[in-house]
Amino acid sequence: MTHRWYKPETLDCCTVEQLTLLKIGCLALCCTLVICSWSAWAECVQVAGQNAEVAEVMPLGPLLPSDPLQNETGPSAMPLIPLIRSKPVETTAENTTEAQPDRTLETTAEGTTALSSASTDTDDEKETVSEEDLDGSCESVGKSRRSLGLIARALQKSGLKLLAKLEPTEAEPNVIISPLSISLALSQLALGAVNETEGLLMNYLHGNNLSCYHETLHKALEQLKSDDLQIATRIFLAQGLELKQKFAEDSQRFYESKPVALEGLQQVNSWVAQATKGKIPEFLTSLPPQLLLMLINAVHFKGEWIARFDPQLTSKGVFYLNDNQLVDVEMMEGPKHPMSVYVDPIMEAHVARLRFQKRKSLILVLPTSGQVNVSRLAETLSLSEVYSRLPQEQDVKVTLPKLKLEYGQELKKAFTNLDLGLIFSNPDLSGIAEGSLIVTSVKHKSSMELNEEGAEATAATAVIISRMSTPIFSVDRPFFFSLVDDKTKVPIMMGVVNNPNPGAPTMRRPEPGNKDKEGYPVDKSEVSSKGLPPK
Template sequence: MDLCLTLLLICLCSLGTTNAEVAEDHSIPLISLNTSQPIEEGESQGTPEPTTLNKTTVTATSDLPTANKTSPDEEKGDSCQAISRSPDTKQTITAAIQRLGMQLLQNLETTPEQPNVIISPLSISLALSQLALGAKNETEELLMYHLHENSVPCYHESLRHVLMQLRNSDVQIATRMFLRQGFKGKQEFVNESLRYYDSEPAIVESLQQINEWVENATEGKMMDFLSFLPPNLLLMLINAVYFKGEWKARFDPNFTSKGVFYLDDLHLVDVDMMDDTKHQLSLLMDSELEAQVARFPFTKDMSLLVIMPESGRVNVSLLSSHLNISNLYERLPKERAVQVKVPKFKLEYSQELQEVLTKLGLGEVFLNPNLGGIADGPLLVSSVMHKSGMEINEDGARAAAATTTIISRASNPIFHLSQPFFFVLMDDVTHIPIFMGVINNPNPGAPVLQRGDVGSKDKKQSILPKLTHPD
């Protein structure tokens, strides 16, 4: 029986300091959109407001006399630079992203429509991190705890350096901030998003605009990211991650043939199976995991790490209790010639993450968050949408993911009693039903109309009307 390969994740195998990190003003390219518009009409983007470094205000002093001694803010900045470049800091951030990814996999359930789960822990971590820039007090503490368990000082600066290094590999990372016309966000939040995450602001114009941005950012790999724009949208924080890598040892298409993939002891499916009798890879049998571990290297410092339990079925909960990806990676032996069979596939996965993030303890972000760093007044996160996909073939692998955080104005719940209902008139003390009934038509004498006859004049109303009073 051919052993099935269960693809768990792409392992980022190198997080050391690179030459690109030495240049502090290193420009990180973003995929261009149409014209980015200012936040508010007449507001200049040329001279930014004072930005912050881990919530400590840094004010420009170019017009002040030059002094030899260093200010406290400069000392803080120098300290953050040292911390963010530290190998220990990068290792901690790596472990935090791995941990979040495993927690999500444990709580994301498969369905007959989506039997596979493919996520980008990097993209989701980036989305929550940018949201944390605008969070205050207990909401910021909650996000920081789930992002890195409060173990990384100067977190945003440190994550920025990790992103810089990833951009020097085969990974492309793009971010953007879309704002509803008329909505004014706080300039400090806009500045920090641009500084740490290169998230440029733009005005929301259409659904097509958003989807085209994601499509461009993922080199056409991900299309139709969103199916609609929420009517209560105020702000959208969106990022896209794209990877394209070539195998260090490619598969010969002439040896690809029909094979079988065993779903369990009783079921199997036909697949196109890539075959190589002498494929160079690192192979390890881990007795504690009761699984085979293989590392398929790409031409650059990236690899596909595969963990295949001997039982033939992946139990993520059991696997995660013993799994330390970095430790496992370090124990892999040198590459050697191995006879391998690998299924070709092209899969997509999409999921609204509100439920799973609530399970992980982030429910307050969707109910009553303090997002005072973004704008004044009550705001809430109405959606965290994630979509990802992966393709494996003879040449290598392509993977893409996008995550968007939708922020809207908090409002009172809506209840329209506009269809048949059951009622009970209750005594609150004894719970005796004084009256009860069913109302099918509250106006029996009125003529009955077809649904299409009602509100036909309003059919062309915009899904996303402009805000005339952004309060």
């Protein structure tokens, strides 16, 4: 068998891309993991800065039959995971690690029961496997309200931890991610992870609090699927790559993800475009060389407000970036919008809930002072507690900015800081296929749009309760938001909006008593035109 080596400029063959799109009451998410061979990756690195010639292509076996998308109105694209070949395992007296083709992750629906230990026969692992195998308890455990609650809490915690590692920039002052999308991508990867790699992924995904993680996540996904929220997955395989039977079976069982022959770029982009209902027409511009596998998970949300905003009431307003700056925005207004609002003394914030039809809600957290502190939110925010504290709905005068935001970020550094660096260096993914595999990059893109008809994952709010008969809820300064499924409490989307109109010039906030309520333009050398919050 001959191998193929690539020039340094083709290193992007090993990328993991996540593309998330939220659009007018519609949410589209896409995440990609690229798995390549370690030997090829090492060679690419070795010849960096040189002109490496391309040799013969490694012969690969027959393609799997193509499997067209069955849901023509399917969800919007989400996680795609491409892999390359990894470094061959060297067996020495000191580092001998036996391949365990049958283990392929002792997963139980929705994620592995993985342990943080690098060894596969620790007492804890034996106990976990014993519980699963004795009476098939994972089937019943996965359905329990407590387990589903733990899944929702795990998705929230992992999402907030990642969000805290992503700093806003001048180009992208708003940070938007999908905990559901990212967790589904990593959960599929975890199905083929072994030993320490599995343990690290499981610790990130649920803190090793769920012995039946995959089963429980699977049950949660079943409850999440509805007319306004659909989830679809796909495995694209390069020629000759044979998945291990357990990985293929578990992918189908837990995530309904079937392997399909990778025929070309158009095939992938067509699937993504269809899954996102045309919102992501060109997901990839080229297929990475040495690509072996892509795991794609697509989520599409389209929701309508329980009470729509009247477009005729939308008018020019201001959004206060901080104590000194503001920016012009289009503000939607609902004179009597049904919502729940309360002040949370622990989070030191106003918390509000705006409902969509079909049991989805937008939870808004607006700090009473200062910028949004995501690290503090990660320690204090509990969506289940928020729901338990929400007062009865009342008619509130709501002003909410129209949003059309985009976000893109390489997540490798963030995941490395979250103790997942091993998946980029020397992971054990032997449960997926023969040979050593490696993930080299994780990229995330998201887009969010909110209008009068509805939202999918939207921006939110500043809360002020007036003494008039109709309270006022004004979203006019930085806020945290989360799009949540009311039944499972699973966060579909979350983010921080620091500037809903990043392309517009910022203005000086008027001093008290200044009659110029619109403010006036400031020197661009003094204030970023993007409205980035001061550090």
